Amino acid sequence: MPTYRGGRHEHGQNYLTDRPTIAAFTRLVADSTGPIIEIGPGRGALTRELHRLHRPLTAVEIDPRSVAVLGDALPGIRVVHADFLDWRLPGTPHVIAGNVPFHLTTAILRKLLHAPGWSRAVLLVQWEVARRRAAVGGASMMTAQWWPWFEFGVDRRVHRSALRPAPSVDGGILVMDRRAQPLIDDRDRAAYREFVHRVFTGPGRGIAAIAAAATSLPRREAARRVARIGIAPDRLPKDLSAEQWVALFGATHRG
Structure with a gap:
């Protein structure tokens, strides 16, 4: 051998x-x-x-x-x-x-x-x-x-x-x-992954400004929604947890 x-x-x-x-x-x-x-x-x-x-x-x-x-x-x-x-x-x-x-x-x-x-x-x-x-x-x-x-x-x-x-x-x-139970429905997988890409690559200082640029939300409304889910507006994308990403996606994609 x-x-x-x-x-x-x-x-x-x-x-x-x-x-x-x-x-x-x-x-x-x-x-x-x-x-x-x-x-x-x-x-x-x-x-x-x-x-x-x-x-x-x-x-x-x-x-x-x-x-x-x-x-x-x-x-x-x-x-x-x-x-x-x-x-x-x-x-x-x-x-x-x-x-x-x-x-x-x-x-x-x-x-x-x-x-x-x-x-x-x-x-x-x-x-x-x-x-x-x-x-x-x-x-x-x-x-x-x-x-x-x-x-x-x-x-x-x-x-x-x-x-x-x-x-x-x-x-x-x-x-x-x-995960035995995904945090997001599989039907939203493509939309969620595209959202994360836009947030990671988008302009702005802090997650509130970046989220506004990544969505159609006005900056003030984006900041209000970020604050409502308990994320500090100056956090960076790399600093968010899995649960915070899920909450951010939900908060910025609701009417």
């Missing part, structure tokens, strides 16, 4: 080798139910631990060398030779896990957020991405756009030395959970 000292450069592979990180990853997946789909298993260090959960496990791997290794080393799992971005996720309930190539993080997150079926995703991503998605120090536009349907959290920071070869930045374990 061949062995590899590090991941292949063309696939952006940085293999996870740190045992405490793998244990934490496995614990977060174990705290869920349903079949598991692993993104980019590589040499299978995490795959072996997920296999011990005794749940159906599908490993989606782009590197044919790793596919051959996994098929020989872990009989009983389903190994799919495919680019995860092109592979069709099932519509039935499942859980996502994976050490995500850092340069593909945004593309993979967008795929997952638009996909049905999965209830939890546990992903190793760049530390700054994990912080932003979990709204540590301020939410990103992507987080705000999807907050009514998903909860985002960061479990821990992962030092770059936990990966081989070591990347130039640290990673973080991002946990995304689909």
Whole structure:
């Protein structure tokens, strides 16, 4: 059986080798139910631990060398030779896990957020991405756009030395959970996401002025509605919580 000292450069592979990180990853997946789909298993260090959960496990791997290794080393799992971005996720309930190539993080997150079926995703991503998605120090536009349907959290920071070869930045374990009860009706998803985009990219100082510019409301009326839902007028879009975004959307879209 061949062995590899590090991941292949063309696939952006940085293999996870740190045992405490793998244990934490496995614990977060174990705290869920349903079949598991692993993104980019590589040499299978995490795959072996997920296999011990005794749940159906599908490993989606782009590197044919790793596919051959996994098929020989872990009989009983389903190994799919495919680019995860092109592979069709099932519509039935499942859980996502994976050490995500850092340069593909945004593309993979967008795929997952638009996909049905999965209830939890546990992903190793760049530390700054994990912080932003979990709204540590301020939410990103992507987080705000999807907050009514998903909860985002960061479990821990992962030092770059936990990966081989070591990347130039640290990673973080991002946990995304689909809300059992969305905060906004699915029929309003497109309108809400467009609203968040306009607010994040619109002019103005403070959320009241920005909300007025993003809607057809006069500035004074927008300020009155923002105050009525208990949001300080000088708050910035990145400072709002999921519940405040939902309240702002409702307040500025009522007659």
